[in-house]
Amino acid sequence: MFYMYSFKKNVSYFLIFLFVAIYSAQGFLLSVLYADERDRQFWDRRYNTEEYIYSKEPVEFLKEHVDILPKGKALDIAMGEGRNAVFLAKNGFEVDGCDISEVAVRKARKLAEEHDVKIHAFVADLEIYELPENTYDVIVCFYYLQRSLVPQIKKALKPGGVVVYETYTVENLECGYKGPKNRNYLLEPNELLDLFSDLNIVFYREIVLDNKKAIASLIARK
């Protein structure tokens, strides 16, 4: 009789444990899925205007260094409204560009049409999408920081391929400049350099530009 009671009690505990485990796992999964959906909606809302919120002009750092990039196939990671992707296409690159925001991708295609160039612009959530290996001569990433992408960027470059990266540092937050408020999206001192230290570093700087933004910029060759 006692054994029967104890067995039933253990089964009850096990069922309660199982229920809590399944419930927690489901909660975790939903929060991850919804986080991506929240990002997408956030960026779609930001881009949902006629105006190009990051302008139609490429990032100065890209403009200054485009001539030293190996010609061929380029990828613009989190390309936004396409200012850098279109600039690369105008400079003779065959360009892929992706972003989580469908609105941004549409605007990037429109910008390419305005400039009479072709880009392959597609919607992709970079938290899920896997970059194709050994494919690109150039990969650019501006003002988007996802540390888990770095190993993929290295694999996606062809031998001799070049990565161009520029984004905000923690100094941007400390100085109270416009930009991300979440430290996870900001580079620590020397972090960008360390992330690509196994490639050949062609150029690196950490700089405050025009008293407006604190950034790190890097060019590295595989």
Ligand SMILES: C[S@@+](CC[C@H](N)C(=O)[O-])C[C@H]1O[C@@H](n2cnc3c(N)ncnc32)[C@H](O)[C@@H]1O
């Ligand atoms: C500050 S904007 C920079 C856009 C562009 N690189 C530029 O310099 O104009 C950051 C971009 O990251 C994109 N983004 C955010 N999370 C993403 C994700 N998980 N996958 C792909 N793109 C994402 C946003 O839609 C946005 O276009």
